[in-house]
Amino acid sequence: NAGVMQNPRHLVRRRGQEARLRCSPMKGHSHVYWYRQLPEEGLKFMVYLQKENIIDESGMPKERFSAEFPKEGPSILRIQQVVRGDSAAYFCASSRDRAANEQFFGPGTRLTVL
C-alpha cells in the first residue's frame, strides 16, 4: 500500500492563476480530508469528503476554493484566482471510516503564489 499520495509536491502559481491539488487516498479508504498549514501555524481543517459527497466544508473559504472527490480518480482541491495569502502547505488525509479513527496523511503540496 503506497499510502496517501499527493501531487504535485510543489506548485508555483502567479496571482490570478488556478491551482489544482490532487490527493489519492489509501486503498480501501473512502474518507478524505484537506488541511491547510500556514507558516508557524498548526493544520487547519478545510473540508471533509466521501466519494461524490462533500460532508463538511466549514473550513473552506467561501470564495475561490472548491473540492471534489469523484467516483473515479483522486480528490481535487481547486483554488481559483490565487492570491499571495493562499501560499501554504496543503495536506490531505484519508481514513477508513469515521474521523476519530486514525487519519493517514500525505506528504503535502507546498503552494507558492508569486
Add this chain to the structure above:
Amino acid sequence: AQRVTQPEKLLSVFKGAPVELKCNYSYSGSPELFWYVQYSRQRLQLLLRHISRESIKGFTADLNKGETSFHLKKPFAQEEDSAMYYCALSGWEGGSEKLVFGKGTKLTVNP
C-alpha cells in the same frame, strides 16, 4: 468551539532527560485526543490516542478531564525523538466529526 493549545513552540532537552510536551484543549463534549508526530522529511503520522491507553516508543499520554489536558511524556528522551509533535482533538462541530490540531511543539533532543 473546539480548541487545542500547545503552549511551547520549541522544547529542547538532553538525551536521557525526561520530556513533557503540554497540550490543553477546550471542548464541550467528550473528546478523543491524539498525538501526531512528524519526523524530519517524513509525513505526519499518528503516535498515540488516549482511548488506546498504550505506550508507543516509550511515550505515554493521560487524558485529564479536570485540567482539560493531554500532556505527552517520556521518562528518558532519545535523539531519535527529535520531531514536530501535534496534539489533536476529535469532536463534533459544524455537523461532522473533525480533527482540530494544535500549532505543534518542536522537540529537540541533544546528545
